[in-house]
Amino acid sequence: MSLKHGLLGLLSYGRMTGYELDKTFKDSLNFFWQAQTSQIYRELNAMEKLGWLTSEIVFQTDKPNKRQYSITDMGKAELYKWLDESSLDSEFQIRSAFLMKLFFSGERNVDENIIMLENYKKRCMEAMEALEGTDGNIEDYRSCASSNQQALYWGLTAAFGKSYFKMCLDWADSAIKLLEGSL
Template sequence: MSLKHGLLGLLSYGSMTGYELDKTFKDSLFLFWKAQTSQIYRELNRMEQSGWLTSEIVYQTDKPNKKLYSLTEPGKKELHDWLSENNLDNEFQTRSTFLMKLFFSGEKSVGDNIEMLKEYKVRCLEELNALKTVGGSIEHYSQFTSQNREPVYWGLTARFGELHIKACLEFAEEAIRTLEKLQ
């Protein structure tokens, strides 16, 4: 996936301002894709130059003007083409700083590595706790789509995220037990 396809997907639900796209992205797609606000705005500019979306300035008297983005037919086609690809070749490749550090952690003391794993475990628990708000986000955003099946897919994605983090947590606990035997 790329950032542009995530933004195209969000715009397929309806026109949004950059602020709304940024907030919606961070409320929903954070489970599997992270993006800075500046990255989102840069990508929106590129996508507009590519003809995948248009924007219009909405003038407001009591607030600053806002830019409203809408999907174009070429943008809809790009999203559809991307969704139709069945290329899962890279799906199970993991890019993780944590795993890279763990791989080379023989260079550190066992105690330091146990501490690193305990911190990782805390982060896993924080992520699981953060996922508790996803149900409310799904309910909130489901009112903005006319298709009743969209929230089902959002829920499936959230469930994957939950199970993935639980697996990471289980791994951390197992790794800690393994390293404690080395002390």
């Protein structure tokens, strides 16, 4: 149940609308968790029913009205409970459709598999660049005195991402060499 907790976490920094949460989510948490806009609205609804959030409508004249969510004490308690829980196995597991495909690629000819790995490298490089693009955001955020601590942990997750994609690139290089050698 991490999407709910991710949203709670963001709302613990301050009240936001679904639209703002969606954007913030995609700007910061997206590389390690993905959520559809529609899913975010659904979860906000569910969490309000659980009493973790309250909402009120903000009227605007130049733009559409919006619904602003605030975390409740119950919501904060739930967030801290989740943070303190010792993690489950499932929180450490990888799921990779790419590796699944590779696993069964013995049937295909080696050239195609090399192309697939080249494509994989390209994606990893793009992901790495996207992560480097958020470095600026983290720095801006850090300069806010109250957010110094948060920025530290944000930075740690970004560092993870960079090491991860670097590792993927190195692995793909050695995999390509191995396959080329098997020709």
